[in-house]
Amino acid sequence: MRISALLLAAAATLGMASGAxxxxxxxxxFGIVAKSQSNPVFQAAHQARDAAKELGQKYNxxxxxxIQTPPDEDAQKEAQAVEQLANAGVDGIAxxxxxxxxxxxxxxxxxxxxxxxxxxxxxxxxxxxFAYYGTDDxxxxxxxxxxxxxxxxxKGNVCILAGNQSAPNLQTRAKAVRDTLAKYxxxxxxxxxxxxxxxxxxxxxxxxxxTSHPEINGxxxxxxxxxxTRDALKWQxxxxxxxxxxxxxxxxxxxxxxxxxxxxxxxxxxxGYKSVEILLNKAMNGKNPENPKVIDPLTPVTTANVxxxxxxxxxxxxx
Amino acid sequence: xxxxxxxxxxxxRRRWPQLQELGLIVVVLLLGLGIWLASPSVPVKLQAGDxxxxxxxxxxxxxxxxxxxxxxVANLVPSVFTVMSWFAVMAIGQxxxxxxxxxxxxxxxxxxxxxxxxxxxxxxxxxxxNSGNVVWHGYQWLNHxxxxxxxxxxxxxxxxxxxxxxxxxxxxxCGLFNGLLVVGLRMHPFIVTLxxxxxxxxxxxxxxxLLGNNMTLPWGDGALAPGFTNDFIALEYHRMRFxxxxxxxxxxxxxxxxxxxxxxGWIYLRYxxxxxxxxxxxxxxxxxxxxxxxxxxxxxxxxxxxxxxxxIAGMLSCGYSKAASAGLGTGxxxxxxxxxxVGGASLTGxxxxxxxxxxxxxxLELVSDGISVLGKINLGLFSFSVNKQDERLIQGLAIIIAVxxxxxxxxxxxxxxxxPAAAGH
Numbered sequence: 001m002r003i004s005a006l007l008l009a010a011a012a013t014l015g016m017a018s019g020a021x022x023x024x025x026x027x028x029x030f031g032i033v034a035k036s037q038s039n040p041v042f043q044a045a046h047q048a049r050d051a052a053k054e055l056g057q058k059y060n061x062x063x064x065x066x067i068q069t070p071p072d073e074d075a076q077k078e079a080q081a082v083e084q085l086a087n088a089g090v091d092g093i094a095x096x097x098x099x100x101x102x103x104x105x106x107x108x109x110x111x112x113x114x115x116x117x118x119x120x121x122x123x124x125x126x127x128x129x130f131a132y133y134g135t136d137d138x139x140x141x142x143x144x145x146x147x148x149x150x151x152x153x154x155k156g157n158v159c160i161l162a163g164n165q166s167a168p169n170l171q172t173r174a175k176a177v178r179d180t181l182a183k184y185x186x187x188x189x190x191x192x193x194x195x196x197x198x199x200x201x202x203x204x205x206x207x208x209x210x211t212s213h214p215e216i217n218g219x220x221x222x223x224x225x226x227x228x229t230r231d232a233l234k235w236q237x238x239x240x241x242x243x244x245x246x247x248x249x250x251x252x253x254x255x256x257x258x259x260x261x262x263x264x265x266x267x268x269x270x271x272g273y274k275s276v277e278i279l280l281n282k283a284m285n286g287k288n289p290e291n292p293k294v295i296d297p298l299t300p301v302t303t304a305n306v307x308x309x310x311x312x313x314x315x316x317x318x319x
Numbered sequence: 320x321x322x323x324x325x326x327x328x329x330x331x332r333r334r335w336p337q338l339q340e341l342g343l344i345v346v347v348l349l350l351g352l353g354i355w356l357a358s359p360s361v362p363v364k365l366q367a368g369d370x371x372x373x374x375x376x377x378x379x380x381x382x383x384x385x386x387x388x389x390x391x392v393a394n395l396v397p398s399v400f401t402v403m404s405w406f407a408v409m410a411i412g413q414x415x416x417x418x419x420x421x422x423x424x425x426x427x428x429x430x431x432x433x434x435x436x437x438x439x440x441x442x443x444x445x446x447x448x449n450s451g452n453v454v455w456h457g458y459q460w461l462n463h464x465x466x467x468x469x470x471x472x473x474x475x476x477x478x479x480x481x482x483x484x485x486x487x488x489x490x491x492x493c494g495l496f497n498g499l500l501v502v503g504l505r506m507h508p509f510i511v512t513l514x515x516x517x518x519x520x521x522x523x524x525x526x527x528x529l530l531g532n533n534m535t536l537p538w539g540d541g542a543l544a545p546g547f548t549n550d551f552i553a554l555e556y557h558r559m560r561f562x563x564x565x566x567x568x569x570x571x572x573x574x575x576x577x578x579x580x581x582x583x584g585w586i587y588l589r590y591x592x593x594x595x596x597x598x599x600x601x602x603x604x605x606x607x608x609x610x611x612x613x614x615x616x617x618x619x620x621x622x623x624x625x626x627x628x629x630x631i632a633g634m635l636s637c638g639y640s641k642a643a644s645a646g647l648g649t650g651x652x653x654x655x656x657x658x659x660x661v662g663g664a665s666l667t668g669x670x671x672x673x674x675x676x677x678x679x680x681x682x683l684e685l686v687s688d689g690i691s692v693l694g695k696i697n698l699g700l701f702s703f704s705v706n707k708q709d710e711r712l713i714q715g716l717a718i719i720i721a722v723x724x725x726x727x728x729x730x731x732x733x734x735x736x737x738x739p740a741a742a743g744h
Contacts, residue, residue: 068691071710076640076647080402084691087393087567088361101535101642105553109568114364126540165527165534166644 027062031085031093036073048272075099079106086110092279096121100168120271122169133294137169141176151241151261155186158218165194173222199228227251233259247301267296342724343678354689360385365564388692393567403684404573405632410658410676411584412628419621420601420668421508426629428519430648433489433633435523438536438643445542453542478546490630498622502615523645535644552638573635584673601668661721
């Protein structure tokens, strides 16, 4: 009986110790604020939950992801979400800025409250954010223009599809496209089209412009918005050359049909995953990345590697 | 046989809010109570260091305590009342128009145009000093005329007054333009303001285009005049809690301006002749005309006030965000009309109050904030998640429920009024 009592006491002690050990696990909550829920590229970014799970197991911590992306693109709602997250005492925030200037006060306030903030996809360099993870927009614009010029044999008429005029990342890309194409004397830029960043509005913008300017034989799409709809490109495949940014599954179909010659894939999945990694390093160890601008690689996707690239999306979209 | 004198019913001063507002107050309280009870706790990090504890300087370790995520000043002030301030101001203006029997769906564009023009006037070159603060170097438009760079123009009070005057002036002008079209063209206000919604938006975008395609101001390394932003609309109050171990940053000026507009709107509608004329025109336009009320002036006034309220909203938004874009306010007209209707304004005219508009906006904002703070609702037997994607559904349901309560209160009121008349027969 004494032995059983001792065993019971030992088991109870072990149980309490393991409970205490479990309680000692650090907990972190990170906020994610993408531009909008209606822009499909951010669906992959919201898979930051994968990073929470994997990194949580790796470092033996509990990570919770709090997504406060507004339904539609609205910089003020984003600013409001950043403030709410900061006031709720999260351990870090990652935000993709619809409008860099509008987010500055909210980001700075969050930092003043002790909440580190980083940007992904679209930066707010004037703010007190400690890091940025995303595309080098100048390189992105240049690659779009160079590849488009190559497919067009360095001659023809180009239109630039440019999305939200207020978004700083898109402004940089559009400028880089214009500057690069200026080096090709036989390429003329017909227009730069701005539009609401929803697939239907973007598709409509492309159709209108192509109809009113049938001489256009090249599209530089610095975002792939219209390619999330079916049959957005109403011309015979190959008659008009298209190079677009982003390579989500719906867009790959246009590569296969020949309407689009190249997609430059951003690391949409990494926006969420890498952001959690960077925020965790900051929250746990107080460390910033070596370079405040961490550049994500652009992956060219053509008919040669489209099938291989398509397989990666099952994981990235949480299927 | 002489007829007995017909006695006019005694005028009863209403001492309590009407049932419609009372119903809304109950909705707000119930909503707040529900969100508070369902809201999770959030960590409040208390800093380590030397602090006064019970009057004695003591070294304390870093500590984390839990607080209800909804019912705390750090949530209610910035995430509910400040954010709703510009919408509530526009809803009050919208209610005045709706009471008169009209509608103004150009308020979102007026807000954007007034904010954009204000930012254009107040922006100037700037740099960041060693402390990381933005130092503003004067108005951009005066840089070409340095002789006019008088200290009076650069004084913070002047910056604030200039920003307010420009925003309200643009709003008022837009409102008068709407009024002139409604009165002059005798077209339905919906059609007129649908047209001006596009015109005012075009105006903001055209200004941005003429500025070298800059659709967001300030451009480049510029900043807005700090006398208007940091020292006025975005004035910060640093609240230290728990003996100085926790910081909250609160901005009260938009809330104070919203409350001032609420009081002024309430006084205007309830106690001024102009306000009563608005109800009369909305209730029965022909009867108002025959009673000598000058309809064109009433209509001009209501649209001017609606424009002015949108201008004030633009001022608040621009000052708070310290920036403005040409697309600012897009879609806000729907939120504002919804707030006015939820607040009891009748789209057929003749009914509505400033307090109702404020409460209507508060209901919508509580729903939005509730979705953000709740995350998950645990009802014991089951739980479900709410996220930003559900916001539209929940807001739509909240509008239907609030209007249903309003209609029920109207029905009960009409039955109560019919009873004395029936008893007299």
